[in-house]
Amino acid sequence: MDRDRIETLIARVALNDRAAFDQLYDAVSAKLFGVCLRVLTNRAAAEDAMQDTFVKIWNNAERYSANGLSPMTWLITIARNTSIDRLRARKSGNTDLDSVQTELVASGPTPEQASIARSEAGRLVNCLDELPQDRGSAIRGAYLDGQSYADLAERFNVPLNTMRTWLRRGLMALRECMAQ
Amino acid sequence: MSDTSTPREDDNALAAEYALGLTPAAEFVDTRRRAATDPAFAAHVAMWHERLVAMTDDIAPVTPPARVKRDVFGRLFRPARVPLLQRVWLWQGISIAAIALAAVLGYGQLTQAPTPDAVRAPVYATQLTGADGALQVLAVYDPTRGDLALSRTSGAARPGRALELWAIAPDQAPVSLGVLPDAATTRVVLPSALAAIAGQLTLAISDEPPGGSTTGAPTGDVLAASPVTEL
DSSP states (O other): OOHHHHHHHHHHHHTTOHHHHHHHHHHHHHHHHHHHHHHHOOHHHHHHHHHHHHHHHHHHHHHHHHHOOOHHHHHHHHHHHHHHHHHHHHHSOOOOOOHHHHHTTSOOOOHHHHHHHHHHHTTHHHHHHHSSTTHHHHHHHHHHHOOOHHHHHHHHTOOHHHHHHHHHHHHHHHHHHHHO | OOSSSOHHHHHHHHHHHHHHTOOOHHHHHHHHHHHHHOHHHHHHHHHHHHHHGGGGTTOOOOOOOHHHHHHHHHHHHOOOOOOHHHHHHHHHOSOHHHHHHHHHHOHHHHHSOOOHHHHHSOOEEEEEEOTTSOOEEEEEEETTTTEEEEEEEEOOOOTTOEEEEEEEOTTSOOEEEEEOOSSSEEEEEOOHHHHTTGGGOEEEEEEEOTTOOSSSSOOSOEEEEEEOEEO
16 A cells, blocks of 8 residues: 555545545555454444444544554554444443544654654564563454453453553553564 | 553553553543643554554455445435425425425425435426416425325316326336326326336326326327426
8 A cells, every 4th residue: 555645645535535535445445344344243334334434534534634643554543443433332332432533633743753653563463472471462352352451351360450450561561572 | 550650651551541442431531632632642642553553464455345435425425405395495496386386295394304215315306388388287206205296386178178197218108197187286106117217207298088098198289298307
């Protein structure tokens, strides 16, 4: 996926350019559908999540330039969050997770920070696997399966507060590993 | 929880939790506000999005079915539909014809909020005007009921004769929709085969013996004919 092209298309979508939205859809919908399917494991639910995702992309494109994320990160995060919202709504009425398109408007990382984060990203999978005591698996469960602290505490059979402490340590260790 | 960590590390952990969607409900509103108003915290969250998204790297793309794109574009760009009667007003203005038609379409259409489907369904209408302008019939296809609402606002059948209404699909023979009653307004059910192509129909009125044509086809003068248009 050509980063500059996606970025240009998002910028044009921000100006209500429907042709650009059409091209953006064609360029990224397969990746985003893959993500929705991975999270929801159900085609009909994933199709619904895709609709919501692209409506959000259209409605929030003007905010994209302020958030400092790489274009595919922004798009995939919307698809992932939308899917996890649906997954949790299916289970119960849980906290909403519509973070990316509304909450990152303050400002994003500096360009240097963002490029460091991106260069680190390649190390994520290895670092997750290196984390002790299934912490990597817990982080994957939260990100890809929308598992909450309560879900994780049950899965790993530990008290909720222990789970939180444990996972936060895992996240900090993950960050250190990725920065090395 | 933060007993051994510095505030900076604590913020970073909070940002990571927030990006993962793990923020406990009791802290969620505060955390969301920070992400929206505190640039340093927002940067942490963004960095975590950037790191975590790598978990999707090995997810294979899957082409979604075409209906997804169609539905997205339909949701975003469908022209705003207005209720049926409003469309008739827009089309005809506050004319005698439109007021008469409002009576046919029914009071309910004026006051009830239309169902989303009814609002979305296309409405087709036409004004049938005779060559001399004497005969004027307004016809509106009401998709909520699947019938045609007709309002004859001017003219009448010739003495001892009847007015018969016809629907003509492209390249097809006219299909009789029946003889128009003496009353100025009426509803005529559109057979489902015709309703399915309501937007392509031409409506016509012919001069016929009392009771209508006996041959199944128009036998007298065609007094008026006009294709429908979408309102």
